[in-house]
Amino acid sequence: MAVLVLAEHDNDSLNPATLTAISAATQLSNTIEVLVAGSDCAGAAAATAAVTGVSKVIVADAAHYGNALAENVAPLVVELSSSYSHVLAASTTDGKNIMPRVAALLDVAQISDIVAVDSESIFKRPIYAGNIIATVESSDRIKVITVRTTAFDPVSSEGGSAAIENIDAGADMGLSRYLAQDLTKSDRPELAAADIIVSGGRGVGSSENFAIIEELADKLGAAVGASRAAVDAGYVPNDYQVGQTGKVVAPGLYIAIGISGAIQHLAGMKDSKVIVAINKDEEAPIFGVADYGLVGDLFKEVPNMVAALDK
């Protein structure tokens, strides 16, 4: 049976997170259809049609789909779902917002944040901040799934030539309205997509001091992250947060600076390929997961590292 993937997009282009959801879908079926619900979303639809492995792109274009409001998108997914064995989306904030609404409307469970597909009804997912991997079996007729983006290699965004089918839009449910968004402006790579991440914790001490972290990040062409403690203390915005309740990342290199390594933070970064920890407390748990640990004062060591990178 075919599998449906809900695309995340900004109407013009496809969010790379969707490429990992499609990757998970390829383990479930050879027929993968992708729903692009948006407003003036021909650009996103064309980008989706070019993705390797996509059989068909289904487009619902209407003003009330423009901002991915769950109240409007979920009924559309439900309407389509009877032809599919599985409905998947990336576990982004949009995916997390929309998919449980889809599942409840279908009277099925959602399998959140899968990290492996064992069979068409058995999946692995992390629970308890990733300290336990649960293997779960779904008995529901349609499996509604969100996909942890770091656990699947994205499919190529090129090479495909799927047909695009336009469908009629459903109703505007009129329950919610999009007002505005305030996205963090940055020339740095996005956390979710970065090869290198430099993260700061409470040890950084203040919002101003975060400039030290940013300087190292810029030297390495890295994204900037933070622990929950640093977010709670108001040093940086919440979208920098790496951890159980923030973003889950798995870059090639993760540099944790002034981060003690609470369970909740480790949950968000311990799948990184190489982990570096810089902390003045040699007992800090972060050293237990770090490939390279440097015990020292971050205010001295980080500028030294920036200088050393120039050598």
Next chain:
Amino acid sequence: MKILVAVKRAIDYNVKARPKSDGSGVELANVKMSMNPFDEIAVEEAIRIQEAGIAAEIVAVSVGPKQCQETLRTAMAMGADRGILVETDEEVQPLAVAKILKALVEKEAPGIILLGKQAIDDDSNQTGQMLAALLKWGQATFACGVEFAGEELKVNREVDGGTQSISVKLPAIITVDLRLNEPRYVKLPNIMKAKKKQLDIFSPAELEVDITPRLKLIKAEEPPVRVGGVTVADVDELVDKLRNEAKVI
């Protein structure tokens, strides 16, 4: 207006969970349990809305074993007016919790339902959205700011790239994120007062909700353990290792 706030008894934030030795589940015997931290933020927000004169009554609800009464007493010590426990020793998955809450909404007719965005045990992040679907209400998830504007709520939401603001019609569901507020400390006299507050107990059967789990746990295991590496003497050694050994920069 009445506010319903859902609170879950979950493993304490500082405890590292381990699987049972036979892999049949999570070891919770003698483990410290507390109110799910996001639900504390939900309770705090309910109290602030009441303090602003917008809500008349706050009803805290929990689903689970008898010990959830403690969780409800904590919510009442913070400021909830009364509590409802839907008591069961069975596993209750998010869809079943949403159905139980829907049954209570039909009894209580709240204008707002507040929930934590996710529980730190199963990390599902589903219940609020599912409840909104079952009630056909609007949903404001991952809230970091809530403002009232007549028959609508203006909610700031934490999204991947920053924040987003939406307007939701009342009645509505709000699931809260961590920056929304800082929950108050419970004062001793309030703990005493909370013991006298009304706490009603129902069974899922009394609410005519089928809580049969849809997902079966086949195995619970520890993830591959990451082994700590080496300590380097200085940044020069670190940069050298990253360049020539790990080859990541």
